[in-house]
Structure formats: structure tokens, C-alpha cells
Amino acid sequence: MSRARIALTVVTVVVLVAAALGGVGAWRGWFSEPSVEAAPDVQPAGVSDVVTDLRAPWGLAFRPDGSALVTERDTARVLSVRGDTAREVTVVSEARPSGEGGLLGIAVAPAGDWVYVYYTADDDNRIARFRPDQPDARTVVFSGIPKAGNHNGGRIAFGPDGMLYVGTGDAGDRDAAQDRASLGGKILRLTPEGAPAPGNPFGATPVYTYGHRNVQGLAWDGGGAMFASEFGQNTYDELNRIEPGRNYGWPEAEGNSDDPAFTNPIATWRTADASPSGIAVGPDGLVWMACLRGERLYTIKTDGSGAEALLRGEHGRLRHVAAAPDGSMWVLTSNHDGRGDPAPGDDRILRLTL
Template identity: 50%
Template structure:
């Protein structure tokens, strides 16, 4: 059972929470058409964590909240200024305590790392008096989603017994997806990569190259467009999910060699991979709202406050600020932190309204001089 000091977790459960290799498989001759959700599904209303309106900007220099991290992948605020942080290569979940100390909350059982696979996204979900920590990770033969009860009070959190939520997601050394987020509708959204099986992205019966929508227990959520776990298809490697204040869902996606993407996500839509990359204007496929050269982005985690989406760039080594309106681009994206902190892996809006960002320079692809990675706090102010 959770202590009273973690009651704030119920108000921060939407958590925003480098595919460079080429693949040689031949694309399918024709795309799977987009498909509308089942009748009766309505656009979910935003929750408190996305209710701030307008556009936002980074205000001031970054503050270091935690250091000494090794290949961190996801950060999930727990309330009271604390957070849980996943480390990809060793399967550890670290707690940043309200006092600003870093300690181990536990190790996720069964994590097998290698290449880009390992322990990826985290998400928190409250069920009555219980709080569950959900995790996406590579196992021996697949990627899977598991959950564990979060036990103890803030500053002394531990992980309970693991329960498999979904297994059988394809795993490979690259293109493993891995972001988790509970949406405003209360369902669990899971991003998967094509795991170098390009054709799978266009197959609505396959789990690879998708955004999935599940009940907290792991069943396909009611109203899914193909009557299975799949929410959208045609993805190469999605690693970021967030919702703006109008309820619009956004996802970041790694391109192959040319274009990275920020996409507006709508149920039953086809985002084109591997038939197209970037903007193509092809019937039956959805073009990105923003497309960047891969050298400028390689986007991983994203966060949203009001109608601004913040995109963490790995190869691009910058944080993109994207203002939106009614699901469309409202102004040219702005880059901050350019080359100041190296590779950026995740971004999330914390309960205090600030933006928290994870660096990612210790996973073998960043600055070889990097000794550790950081959790940074960036104050946000309304755009003027």
C-alpha cells in the first residue's frame, strides 16, 4: 500500500513518458488502409497535467536534479518532487527522493539488454489505494510490458512482484520502441518498433511498428479500430507520446536515413512506414506535422504543456519546442539546449509545471568523455 506522501501521483499519470540502421526487406505492394475506431469511441478529455493552456517556453538555465545515471531511458514523477528513473542496460529502477537523493527502488526481473534493447519506458497507474509501476523491457525472446506494485513511502519505494501485461512484442538490436503512457481516457498506450521486420508495420495483426492501446490489465482496449491491441500502424520506431491541452495525441518517430517525424495520432490511421518516410502526400497515409532531418532530431521522449510539445533529440542533441493549434503546427519549431547537454532521451512535465529532461550520453553513442547522465529541471514560462 502507498503512503500518504505519494497521493500526488494520481495527478501526474500522463507521463511522456536511435534507429539508424537500414533494413533490406521489400515493402508491401499496397498499404493497409486507415480504419476508424468502433462506434461510440469519443475523443478523451485532457487531464489536469495537460490542462495548462497556451504556448510555453524554457525560461532560464537547466538545474541538475540528479547525476550519476547510466543509460537512463524514462523518468516518471511520483509527486513531492520525486521520480522513478529506468536504466536501460542494467534493468534498475532508481528513485529520486523528495530530499534529492538517488537510491535503487529495485531491479525489473527478466530484463535482457543488448543493442537498443533493455529496460525502456515507465508509467504509473493508480487503482484505488494501489499504485502500479508499468515497465517496457526486452526479454530473452521478445519485448514485453510488465507491472509491479509500488510499495512504501516516498524516499523508501520498492517494487513488488512482477506481472506480465503483454508479451510477444518483437525484439531486435534496434527499433524496439518502448514508450508507455496512460492516456486521458485511462488506457495504456504502448509504442513498438518494427524490430527490423519492416513489413510488420503494415500488418494490423502484428505487434511490431505500432501504437497499441490496452486496458490496465493488458487486454485490447474497447473501441480499438481492428478489434485487437492495435491503435495505429505504419510506424518505424516510436519513442515519444504526449497529449496537448486540447486532447490531441502526439508521437515522435525515428526515420531511417532522411526524415524524423512528429505525428498527430488518430485512431485507425496509417503513418506510412516502410512505404514512405516523412511527407509524401500519399492517399491512405498520414503525413507528419513536423519533419526534421535525422541529424537535427532522432527524437525520443516528448512532453506537452498547454499546446506546446517538447521533443528530446538524441543525435540532434537539442530540445525542440513545437507550438500547436487544433492539432496543426502553429509556428516554426524552436531549438533550445543545442549541443549544451549532449543527447537527450526523455522529457516530462513535472507536477510543479517544470520540464524534466534526461540526458543520454552513457549508452555508447554519446560523448565518450561523459562520465554520467543527468536529470535536468527546466523552468517553463508562457510564450510572449
């Protein structure tokens, strides 16, 4: 066989295998490198436990009084953390934990008068809210988000405009991400009452952006720029800068694309090095990104440059990171989520001083 025919055969096999693993977007990664490769390790000034002995904590939100609310995915508990003590506030009995579903994100309205939770119910993923003094009196404000054993999205957060932003997953239906009539594979923008927010890019619909595989983190910098982390399939995880109406490419693109119809991420990682979940913008102005499979935190500038890694392999899987009122960063471990290796005292909330 000639060298030319051998080369053609090799390329054909690579493309076919890569296509089977993830389609057109995935095979690009076989011929190019992610934008973040060997991020140097750095050490925070200090690391300490806030609380221990949690079970698969997923969401965290601070209240105006400085206390924090934390969700546990599989127990469906909402916990209040004050000082070094965690106490149960309520159990969201409507949640149906299974696979990656359960009690997921939590957000506190800017005035502190409402608490919002995102959870997997019998037939869908939905959002309910309650008053802090009446945690068992919950009202569903939004429903109909597709559910599945994985790709349930789940992160919710209030933006600088006072609207509620929601990250959803494609729930295993890849084509839903490109279908603006579907709630799967989207970032949604809602009023606090759960209606499509005024000024949304596609009219009277909650869809803010589309073409997402599984949005796991939402955050804003001091100038109001929005960022989201996203699980890739086999090749690229993403950090995206979010702008209204944009198409982020899934399932046609995973990572960067040369198609001008798609908005490229500001940074990508190989999935073994990241598998990102929650993000935050810290007091240092950097995006902080918690990683599950990668078992580390990344910090990165808002233009996608200057990545550094913290806690690499030191505390197992990391689910979420949030900026605390005292200027520290709180990190949730996720070693009881069925994919980790729990150590004594897991799961825990870590406090990092900068």
C-alpha cells in the first residue's frame, strides 16, 4: 500500500472514531490543542474547613446577613451555614434524586426576601421559591425544563439586572440545544416571578442563549459581563462569555468552531483536566472555576488568559465555588456524588483566603 493510501486510511479511521465519540465538534480536538494546557499550580494563602460531613452538596448562595444556604443533591436538604455550624432548613420532598438529578441550584433574591431552588421533579426540572421564614411553603414559579439521568443543568443566579438566570442541559437530546422552542440546552432569563424577562432577545420567551450542552456555572464580573461554564462531551470543556441571543454551537461544535454562526468560548480544557461545574468571579477580578473530574480549581482572566490551578488533587471532586462576603472563596467538594472517593469528613465546604 502506498504512503498516500496509508495516510488516507489513518485519517479516515481517526475521523470515524472521533465522530462516533462526539460528532463534528469533537473530532476537531484530535488535530488541535485546547487553549488552556499546562496551567501552573499556585497556592492560596490559606485553606480551612467551614463545615464537614455533608452529602453531595451542589448549590450555595449567601444571604444578606452573611449566612449561606447550601443544597444537597441526593438528600434534597437545604442547609443553613453560619460560623462552623450547618443546620437543616427544609427538605424539598418534591425533588426526585436520580443520576445527576435531584436538588441542584439555589439562589437568594437581591433583597433577601425570597430563596429559589432548582430541582428534578417527577416529570421535569423546575424552580420553586420560598420565604426564608417559611421554607416549607414553596411555590413553583417555572417548570417544564427537560429532565434525564444526566445533563440536567441546574445552576441559577440573579444577575446585576435583578433577573433570574437559569442554566439548563440538553437532557440527552442533542438537537434540543439548537431548537429555540425547547428549554433544553439553554440559558434562560426570568423575572423573579418566573415569567420571561423583558428585553429577552427572542421576544416573549425565556431563552437568552442557546446551543449549550450542559451549563453548570453562571457568574458576572464587576462590569456586568456574564460568564458560564459548560461540560463538553469527549474533547473540550468550555468557559463562555455570554451575550444575549448568541448560539454557542452544541451539538454542531464542541470547543472552537470556524462557523461564524457560533460564538466561540474564551477558554477550553480537555475534559480530563476540568469537567467544570460552578464558577464565581472573585474579589481579585478573576473567574474561579470548580472542576469535578479535574479535581482542581482554575482561576483565569476574563479574556480567557492567564489560567492557574489550585488544590490540584488535594480534596477530590469540586462542585462549586462562591465569593463569600468576607473576601474569601468557599468551595464545595463532591466526593459523595457516586463518582468520587470520599475521605473521612467528606463532603465539606472549604474556605480559601487569597
